[in-house]
Amino acid sequence: MALYSIGDQARAFAVQVASNRLKTSLGTLSDELASGEVSDIGQRLQGNTQVLRRIETQLAAAQQYGTNSEEASLWLNGMQEILGQVQSQTSELGLSLLASPFAETEGLLRMRSGEAGDMLASVVSHLNSNLGGAYLFSGQNVDQPALRSGAEILSELETLTAGLTTATDVAAAVEDWFDGPEGAGGFLDVAYEGSLDAPLVFPVSEGQSISVTTTAASSSVRKVLTGLATAALVDRGILTGEHHEQRELLRRGGQILADNDADLLAEMARIGQKQQFAQRSQAENSSAIAMLQTARNDMRVADPFETAGALTQVETQLQTLYTVTARLSQLRLSEFLR
Secondary structure (H helix, E strand, O other), rough: OOOOOOOOOHHHHHHHHHHHHHHHHHHHHHHHHHHEEEEOOOHHOOOOOOHHHHHHHEEEEHHHHHHHHHHHHHHHHHHHHHHHHHHHHHHHHHHHHHOOOOOHHHHHHHHHHHHHHHHHHHHHHHHHHEEOOOOOOOOOOOOOOEEOHHHHHHHHHHHEEEHOHHHHHHHHHHHHHHHOOOOOOOHHHHEEOOOOOOOOEEEEEEOOEEEEOOOOOHHHHHHHHHHHHHHHHHHHHOOOHHHHHHHHHHHHHHHHHHHHHHHHHHHHHHHHHHHHHHHHHHHHHHHHHHHHHHHHHHHEOOOOHHHHHHHHHHHHHHHHHHHHHHHHOOOHHHHHHO
């Protein structure tokens, strides 16, 4: 019977190969135990990774839709809060202008007009609010404020109405300026800096999106500005010396605000419906994300008991290899594990 011996160099090589294999297994199992996921997903799924890729694609889409739903909800909440403040303030002012005594002095009339001017500046400031640097009432032009300042708007109207002698003519000129179409040289060309006919869209699920159509150019919002600007012109010196006409101009401004109140509330109601849809989309996306994460984790998760058992087995094999090697070469464990 022939006997074969292994030389020292061959033995050392064999020990090194076994050592590297065990150390690699030790590291892999340690990582799996720490992360809770298998290191070789292909082996776990027997090479069929298409299902996992499909789930991960769906999960990424659901997470993006969830983010969009949250952003839409924040956006709409911000708009609703601002319009709520505007409606509350202008509704009260409109009724106040309508109810003011007819015999007010010119000084009192200008004081009331100054209040309208201050509120115009406040409303414009509200409509120029931004959320994280994105302007809420600018449509798709989220990188810039929706409106020029209230003072600039009044300066334009002061020039436009200079020389007019009746409240009827002044009010008509102001209303035409605000209501005029793009290209007519009015509000849409001079004061509004947002987008027109291009809603801000938030995709919230496959085939569904939330379109934010309310801007500072929306009809009900423009009417608020129209009423405030009409009343504010008295303080700008329009119709000076015509006490009755100044009083009538204030009354017309108040009437515009009062008549528009229902339309502004309707605009807020439309936003409220979209808020509900955004909240419902958030809940649906959260549910889909949880379901897909569970399905993905079921494929990737490593059994902690199985992994711990395999880790113990590898540690035992490594210790045995060290013991044998140490007897042959008198190595220390610290040197062997280098």
